Amino acid sequence: MRDKSADPAALQSALRNLEPAVNLKQLSHMLQLSQTTVSRALNGYPEVSEETRRRVTDAAKRHGYRPNPSARRLATGKAGMIGYVLPTGASVDIDPHFVEFLSGLGDYARSHELDLVLSPADADDEETTYRRVAANKQVDAVYISAPRPADRRISLVNQLGLPFLVHGRAEGLDFDYPFLDIDNEGAFHEAARLLVQLGHKRIALINGDDGQTFAIFRERGVRRALASAGLVLPPEKIRSVAMTEENGYRSARSLLEQPEPPTAIACSSLIMALGVVRAVRDLGLTIPGDVSLIAHDDVFPWLKPEHFSVPLSTTRSSIRAAGARIAERLAARISGLEEGARGEIWPVDLVVRGSIAGAAG
Amino acid sequence: MRDKSADPAALQSALRNLEPAVNLKQLSHMLQLSQTTVSRALNGYPEVSEETRRRVTDAAKRHGYRPNPSARRLATGKAGMIGYVLPTGASVDIDPHFVEFLSGLGDYARSHELDLVLSPADADDEETTYRRVAANKQVDAVYISAPRPADRRISLVNQLGLPFLVHGRAEGLDFDYPFLDIDNEGAFHEAARLLVQLGHKRIALINGDDGQTFAIFRERGVRRALASAGLVLPPEKIRSVAMTEENGYRSARSLLEQPEPPTAIACSSLIMALGVVRAVRDLGLTIPGDVSLIAHDDVFPWLKPEHFSVPLSTTRSSIRAAGARIAERLAARISGLEEGARGEIWPVDLVVRGSIAGAAG
């Protein structure tokens, strides 16, 4: 393909394509300047006169010049993209929260021409993929979500020198790292405290997978609230399960069929709450008459707590907003505006609706 | 950065990094061969002797040689990635189905080191982004989802010469194109036919956004089934709305409060069906006693039709499987194994559960 003009397909597409795709060489030739100067002018280097710079930027705009990202990447090592290693596998389901997070990411990235590279990985061996991503320099930074305590991925990307941001927090790592998290402990502490104040003594927690720190923090919040009222959260009042409707149902059902069933349930997701409501109904019980229910709401546009048959009290934090913020911080890190290991923890709203009431007994 | 060894950070990371990242030059030097030969050997060109090829591949494996994708891309124009333009905007919500689709895509892509590039675009102006993606040659192919009739995106990528695959189908385009779709019309035809056979005469359809072809096909299917029983689907028995729980509720409620309410409802998504069930209950009606319900199930792991309070009859097609197949075909197109405008239409399962019964009247 030395000579493009000889390739009829390329010619055709060049004719049809409204953007003529000038390259730096052509542009500098038209301007009677060297590629160096044009490149510097465009990239804001100081050693170009203001007049030249203006001439260059004007011409660039006029001809729709866009630097070829592959070439730029090869030269600089910078990709202009952020990455995410997506754990997949036959028995691995991507969390529906991911889509909301993505909406947020897109909200920011859209206006900055920042693309996101999803690198699917075997969920049992994400390390290989992280290494590949780092070695290939395909992306300038990655974010890591759903961290576990002492998450190995975090140590790994840290070692690899790949800039990153964690959505959530790990625990027990011997170094600091940048993250964005919501105050899960605070949220569930508030929720449980409210239930306690309403006179509930037997409170249950239907939590997400307890391998993940968010679930650990939530449990801690509930425990702390109960403790300060002299109550405890016994193991038989806790469920840690994947956040599906079915698991919500099963968990609630098994809790409510105990000899001394809980009078209030805190639940880690709206989707599980659907199952809880179904279980309560199946057992001929009512909310909040027999059992109070409060759940965490990540703010899905397609499922809202106020539209449950009994409007659901929630701890609320928009995961979409988090996505946007993470994109913003990632962009800042890439361009060197953000450095160090800043952790950001967002407060969570407690929204009281009809699903909680004073304890019956 | 001419001299890497002078950069302490690079040195450090090279020491820590277990993969030494040899490049072609180094590798060919070790082998006492030219870069040309090594490159050809690795890429399966015929003009290399088998013995040399073996020597080369062995050495490559031993030293963990991985061609630098940026360099390869610059040289060949091939990126080894597939792209998706993600419509975003403050008032735009990404469909939760997307995550399931992604799981499927990942299932295939994972084992082929195929990455996915998401390019967020202003939902009101996706064209710019498509042009950018095509001009930058960031990806080798894209897929387009949720097509509308005569979808402009399809004409555009076709014109731009960007290889693509449509998930779904458009209508009224003056050229053929490759796609993968499910038989939406057939599915809803079967569903409606079953309802008719059960004696239902007033059947309603709660559909997705009728700007999209899937919704058009579904409506067509219902109409056809009714027509062959001498029935019609009047406008007041149709709702076309975004697929949220709330819209399911509103739609069902307004339908059931009509003077002559439907005795059966076909619904385009499980999420909307949640709202339908709530509406039915709110009105003091029962399923299937007062109203039969059948919905389309894209197979979410977190919400299953068999776990509705009354198990839901569905038309079922795994959107995850579609994702995997699309990745597979896209990969085939990239490597030239698939060509032309092959359309693939998957049949849909009709799964009967307790939510439908004979018409009361």
Added chain:
DNA sequence: TAGAGCTCTCAAAGCGCTTTGGCTGACTGC
């Protein structure tokens, strides 16, 4: 035994950008 025809290999030219290390000429200060 010369020449044709292979097979295998190579040097070097791109791909389109960034960056290094000059170079030029005008302007300063003494």
Added chain:
DNA sequence: GCAGTCAGCCAAAGCGCTTTGAGAGCTCTA
């Protein structure tokens, strides 16, 4: 009037691959 600055520009060397065009060595035919 001269060395010393400095602003502004340039040529050329990369970045790490692929691909072209050639050539060396060998076998085979007439």
